[in-house]
Amino acid sequence: MILFQYVNAKRVFEDMDNKLSKYKSQLVKYKDSVSVLEEDIMEVSHFNLNRNEDAISYFEDQGYEINELIPFIKDELYKLNEVKGDHPIVPYAASEDRKMMINTVKLLNHKWIIADFSDGEYWGEIFLTYEITENKELKFNLVEYFLYPFN
Structure with a gap:
């Protein structure tokens, strides 16, 4: 029973870890996108x-x-x-x-x-x-x- 719980918990942990890694990489992309958009806004709004x-x-x-x-x-x-x-x-x-x-x-x-x-x-x-x-x-x-x- 303990072995089953360990294997199941390990699989759930690895799955959550993979999801977290994907979210972290998406977060980096989104932050980069926001940064680019902020720069664009500053450039466009210069003569405003x-x-x-x-x-x-x-x-x-x-x-x-x-x-x-x-x-x-x-x-x-x-x-x-x-x-x-x-x-x-x-x-x-x-x-x-x-x-x-x-x-x-x-x-x-x-x-x-x-x-x-x-x-x-x-x-x-x-x-x-x-x-x-x-x-x-x-x-x-x-x-x-x-x-x-x-x-």
């Missing part, structure tokens, strides 16, 4: 207002709450999509029966924005500067733009 302490300080020194200001700036840019006729910022005409609209906006810092636009057939990107005037008005200035070639 949310992570730029100097740009955040610039706005906070002027009395703005950054968590409210970023959505406000984006919303004001998206509101330009609702203007009748040609888009006031996108310098390209839309294809027939369509409208150029800004789709994605990224605030790089306290002065620069990049955005993409499309009418569903043609698409491109724009580089803008922006400022908040002393009268608390938001002004956008188109600096650079391009339209991807249509294939």
